[in-house]
Amino acid sequence: MQNWGILGGTFDPVHWGHLLMAETALIQADLDKVIWVPSFSPPHKQVMEFEHRSSMVQLAIADHPSFALAPVEANLQAIDYAIHSLNYLQSLYPHTHWHWIIGMDAFTTLPRWYRRQELITICDWLVAPRPSTHVQLDDTQVAQQLALQGMTIRSSLLAMPSVGISSSLIRQYCRQGRSIRYLVPEAVRIYIDTHKLYSN
Template sequence: MQELAIFGGTFDPIHWGHLLVAETALHQVSLEKVIWVPSLNPPHKEAALFGHRVEMLQLATKDNPSFTVSLVEGKRSGTSYAISTLIDLSACYPNTHWYWIVGLDTFQTLPGWYRGHELAQMCDWLIAPRQLGGETITQSKLICKQVEQQLKEQSLIIHWQLLNIPLVGVSSSLIRKFCRDRQSIRYLVPETVRSYIINNNFYSNKSE
């Protein structure tokens, strides 16, 4: 049985933090592949056009043979839901043990996702801790255990582990802000992505 991970998100834009999370997951649990899945219509936010986000993802990941970008959500209409993505990818990759890579803040909301209780048991969860100063790991584990307990109270079992990553204080929202403020984003994103953003004049007038 192959071991694959889904890394979903808006990736608006992809940055070095995303790449570091995916690379850490790849080796921490000996994955064969990380499948990057950009959201077509994220439920709670607006994002740059799907095609542009896909292009930036492909530019950023093309040099790593263990990374692949899936357009599975681009073939769907309506809101992008995680469980639909997993079901569709399972049809493409049978006989797979699935992992899902997610940030801590997002994992905390899992019990409230559309069919989240069902999804929670369909894969193992690899969680990127957030930046909380010296208490990062302790606080992150506590939050994960709270989610685990919420599900356990409904007789649901979830398997999770924290990713052992150095904390990188970069986010897509910060990059968009820098673009609006005409600040340099060099070394926050891969150079190919930076060039794409500049050449297409992305985010310069984009509101949060």
């Protein structure tokens, strides 16, 4: 049985916080691999084109032997929810135990996720703290909300420092013409600059 992690997100753009989250989960949960899954068409967000976001993730993880970009499944390109991604990955990689790696902000919305009953039973959940978040309180609240819906979740908190970097901050810096060096991997910074992403 393989022990793999899933790190999903818009990655608009990917940054050092995402990489630290993935690395911490890899070590803490003794994962064999972390599969990165950029959302193709997030149901509730307007984001940069998938090709750009996917290319930036590929550049960011290229030198890590235990990180891999998920294959694109054409039938899921119209709209994608977490359960679609997981079902597809299960079909590709049977005999795998899955851990969903997630930031605390997104984790607190889990009680409202589409087809969450299936996700919660299939995955263990590795939750990264956010700056200025009462981590234990939020973690407990999510478990309580799910319990009221008849679900029990297996979750643990990642032992990592809070990282005050966000994709929205990076996009803001780009619009303002400010440097994003050291906020993202250098290959990602060059890609953003070359393609003039987020400048408008």
